[in-house]
Amino acid sequence: MTGPRVLIAYATKYGTTKEIAEEIQDVLAENGIESDLTNVMETGIIDSYDAVILGSPVYMGKMLVEAREFCQHYRPYLKNIWLAIFVDGISCCNPGETNTSPLIAAIRDMHEYVRPVMEMGFSGAFSPVNLSEADAQIADMVHPPVGDFRDHEAIRIWAREIVSAISKHREIY
Numbered sequence: 190m191t192g193p194r195v196l197i198a199y200a201t202k203y204g205t206t207k208e209i210a211e212e213i214q215d216v217l218a219e220n221g222i223e224s225d226l227t228n229v230m231e232t233g234i235i236d237s238y239d240a241v242i243l244g245s246p247v248y249m250g251k252m253l254v255e256a257r258e259f260c261q262h263y264r265p266y267l268k269n270i271w272l273a274i275f276v277d278g279i280s281c282c283n284p285g286e287t288n289t290s291p292l293i294a295a296i297r298d299m300h301e302y303v304r305p306v307m308e309m310g311f312s313g314a315f316s317p318v319n320l321s322e323a324d325a326q327i328a329d330m331v332h333p334p335v336g337d338f339r340d341h342e343a344i345r346i347w348a349r350e351i352v353s354a355i356s357k358h359r360e361i362y
């Protein structure tokens with residue numbers, strides 16, 4: 190019996206989300222589930238996969254455009270594949286602010302196209318260094334909290350929940 194074929198597809202501007210995706214891949218591997226990791230812009234045919242984990246940062250309240258296009262473009266396949274989506278951002282990282290609902294709302298915007306079995310919002314990271322000009326202008330206006338707010342234990346816990354969910358999803362074997 191072979192294991193499930195799992196794709197982890199991420200969108201990213203500055204690498205934070207890619208690193209979260211890599212952490213999830215590591216936990217899957219530690220639990221015997223191998224996966225392919227790719228940027229959504231380099232994704233080819235996905236109908237050979239049993240499960241897809243999609244990750245995107247949230248910018249201006251939305252998932253990155255290439256992640257949204259991934260959902261739209263692959264909608265016919267994603268309807269039939271076990272799907273989990275995570276997003277990351279810093280709206281939950283101001284002092285005293287832990288509410289991830291605005292992050293999850295960015296996933297819900299995609300429900301017209303896809304209905305993930307699992308959804309998660311993680312705290313992300315923000316640095317004013319090396320921003321694109323457009324992002325720097327926005328950051329100047331909103332003064333986002335600066336730092337790496339990622340909760341690696343939370344990421345690993347969610348990844349283990351994925352392992353458990355995929356393992357229970359017997360049809361994909």
Ligand SMILES: Cc1cc2nc3c(=O)[nH]c(=O)nc-3n(C[C@H](O)[C@H](O)[C@H](O)COP(=O)(O)O)c2cc1C
Pocket residue numbers: 200201202203204205206207246247248249250251277278279280281292312313314315316320323324325327328333
């Ligand atoms: C211009 C700009 C807009 C952002 N908008 C949001 C937002 O609406 N909500 C949020 O939670 N985080 C927002 N962020 C923070 C990013 O989502 C966060 O830094 C994320 O972890 C970056 O991931 P990446 O490095 O993979 O692109 C914004 C950051 C920038 C620079």
